[in-house]
Amino acid sequence: MKKIQIATLVVFAVLAIAFCLLESGTLSWLQSGLLGVMSPISRSGSAVKSSIGTLGKDLMTLDQLQAEYERVLSENRKLRAENNGLRDLQQDNDHLRQVLGYRERSSFRLVPALVLGHDAGVWWSTIKINRGSADGITPDMPVITDKGLVGKITAVSSNLSEVLLVTDENCKVAAKVEGTKEQGISAGSRDPVGELRLTFLSKLADLQPGQKVYTAGVSGGIFPSGIALGTVKSFHARELDGEAILEPSADLGALEEVFIVTGAK
Amino acid sequence: MRQGILFIILLLLLPISVAVQDLLPAIPPFQGRVQLLPVVFCFGVMALPLVPSLYFALATALVQGLVLLQIQSGQVELGLTVPVVFFLTWAILLQMASEATHGMRWEVHALGSAAVTLTLLGIEFLVLCVKRGGLPLEMTVLLRVVIPSVAALLIAPLLYFALRKLVPVFLEENPLPKKPNFSR
Numbered sequence: 220m221k222k223i224q225i226a227t228l229v230v231f232a233v234l235a236i237a238f239c240l241l242e243s244g245t246l247s248w249l250q251s252g253l254l255g256v257m258s259p260i261s262r263s264g265s266a267v268k269s270s271i272g273t274l275g276k277d278l279m280t281l282d283q284l285q286a287e288y289e290r291v292l293s294e295n296r297k298l299r300a301e302n303n304g305l306r307d308l309q310q311d312n313d314h315l316r317q318v319l320g321y322r323e324r325s326s327f328r329l330v331p332a333l334v335l336g337h338d339a340g341v342w343w344s345t346i347k348i349n350r351g352s353a354d355g356i357t358p359d360m361p362v363i364t365d366k367g368l369v370g371k372i373t374a375v376s377s378n379l380s381e382v383l384l385v386t387d388e389n390c391k392v393a394a395k396v397e398g399t400k401e402q403g404i405s406a407g408s409r410d411p412v413g414e415l416r417l418t419f420l421s422k423l424a425d426l427q428p429g430q431k432v433y434t435a436g437v438s439g440g441i442f443p444s445g446i447a448l449g450t451v452k453s454f455h456a457r458e459l460d461g462e463a464i465l466e467p468s469a470d471l472g473a474l475e476e477v478f479i480v481t482g483a484k
Numbered sequence: 485m486r487q488g489i490l491f492i493i494l495l496l497l498l499p500i501s502v503a504v505q506d507l508l509p510a511i512p513p514f515q516g517r518v519q520l521l522p523v524v525f526c527f528g529v530m531a532l533p534l535v536p537s538l539y540f541a542l543a544t545a546l547v548q549g550l551v552l553l554q555i556q557s558g559q560v561e562l563g564l565t566v567p568v569v570f571f572l573t574w575a576i577l578l579q580m581a582s583e584a585t586h587g588m589r590w591e592v593h594a595l596g597s598a599a600v601t602l603t604l605l606g607i608e609f610l611v612l613c614v615k616r617g618g619l620p621l622e623m624t625v626l627l628r629v630v631i632p633s634v635a636a637l638l639i640a641p642l643l644y645f646a647l648r649k650l651v652p653v654f655l656e657e658n659p660l661p662k663k664p665n666f667s668r
Binding site: 224227228231234235238239241243246247249250253256257260261264265268335336337338339340341342343347373374383388389408409412413472 | 499500502503504505506507508510515516517518519520535538539542545546547549550551552553554555556558559560561563564565568572605608609612613616618620624625628629632
């Protein structure tokens with residue numbers, strides 16, 4: 220074996236050992252760098268995918284466009300009317316909260332983001348979004364849609380972030396069941412079936428399918444209180460506690476746009 | 485020099501393959517995901533000589549490890565050690581397979597891609613089970629390992645012939661070893 224080959228093998232061995240000994244801070248920094256490298260590819264790929272997906276939709280006749288325009292216009296009027304009604308309700312709600320001395324916790328500062336793709340990792344449920352540290356995004360920020368909780372930010376580069384979905388086993392959320400005093404911890408499962416498991420409930424909890432589950436907003440936690448998490452599908456008592464299976468509120472398989480909660484208003 | 489260019493092309497293909505595999509839709513049923521990185525890895529380690537292929541395996545391990553990196557409460561769930569050991573072992577095995585078949589063969593590449601995908605997903609799952617506890621061996625888990633491996637088996641020839649066409653100059657077949665001549 221030539222000297223140069225021995226030298227390259229020694230350098231290789233040193234590099235391999237160094238990689239194995241890297242600490243979480245350095246790994247996180249390297250991951251951020253890799254996300255930065257992948258960002259332009261993911262963004263342009265997502266744009267191409269989106270263009271291909273909408274190609275058929277763009278090819279509409281004038282009649283179809285007119286019909287679509289009228290439908291959207293009518294929907295817009297309906298939504299405006301609903302929004303006005305909700306604004307009144309919000310004012311009443313705010314007033315009642317002030318009267319009761321509760322802190323207003325339902326208003327968030329939101330940053331909209333586009334979903335670039337679902338990660339191909341099989342054992343982790345993560346997605347990539349087109350917002351990063353340049354938009355003020357930091358790890359552990361909650362991610363939501365108008366339907367409910369999506370997950371939390373786990374890795375950030377300048378304009379790309381990774382979101383750990385609520386269906387991942389590692390995404391644990393303190394949750395409460397609507398209309399009861401039941402509280403528990405929700406998490407996904409390793410066997411990725413897209414359901415949530417709400418554990419540490421009372422064995423005698425009287426939960427019915429269809430009951431809504433919301434985030435509990437514990438002190439020191441990252442998820443604010445009152446965000447829809449899921450709906451009870453079934454409940455069963457275990458040896459020490461009760462466990463409910465939940466259907467996530469947000470449609471995690473068809474996410475296109477999400478909002479990152481950057482703080483309270 | 486030519487091998488250096490091939491090495492750089494293959495290195496660039498690593499993040500591209502990760503970005504592309506994220507954009508691909510899940511395979512119904514059971515939402516299996518296509519894994520392109522193992523297919524590119526197999527091509528790279530079979531196309532390159534031993535020492536560059538080891539470096540390429542190290543780069544693949546770095547990319548795969550960082551893509552899957554999850555830090556929970558300051559603890560790394562799956563660091564770089566497992567990917568480094570995994571890809572180096574496979575790099576050596578694939579080099580041996582390449583030598584045994586006297587150069588690159590698309591069949592070996594396809595089978596290797598499927599085997600690397602199968603073992604990669606299996607080992608990831610086992611490491612998670614060790615770290616988190618429990619071993620939920622259910623049919624959906626098995627299918628989540630098997631479906632991407634079958635997908636890799638089918639995709640590998642496409643990538644093999646595409647890359648072979650793109651960079652034919654770098655992929656000269658290893659000539660068969662000369663038979664010893666005993667004639668005087």
